[in-house]
Amino acid sequence: MFSKKLFGSMLVISLATSITGCVSLLGLGLNWDDINQHLKHRVVNKASFEHDCPKADIQVTQIDGYTFGAKGCGSRSTYILIPDQRCGPGIWSEKYIDTFCKLVTNSRR
Structure with a gap:
């Protein structure tokens, strides 16, 4: 059973990874x-x-x-x-x- 804190941390990591991937795909940055x-x-x-x-x-x-x-x-x-x-x-x-x-x-x- 996952605790809310662990689930929240996993969600943040998942979102950060998704955003980073999208940024690279969209060509944002230098x-x-x-x-x-x-x-x-x-x-x-x-x-x-x-x-x-x-x-x-x-x-x-x-x-x-x-x-x-x-x-x-x-x-x-x-x-x-x-x-x-x-x-x-x-x-x-x-x-x-x-x-x-x-x-x-x-x-x-």
Whole structure:
């Protein structure tokens, strides 16, 4: 016999799972274009600091799905995306991109 509290908890979990599934199916949340655009802004910030170069002088190119190149003020660097399993379409906000989609410096010259 289920208690009301246990049944209520199961109902909440079931509804949350259903809503999450519907959100993904409906395409709500951010898509890869949104995510990549935010990642490019993060690359500009990182490269500006690492190159000691104004943000306006940094040019970013997406090399492939996981690699970004940055150049400015006479130097270049590459950044690799190391995604958590939650980094992808349907992610809710830029805050979650910052949490689940890590960018690391791969090379600099």
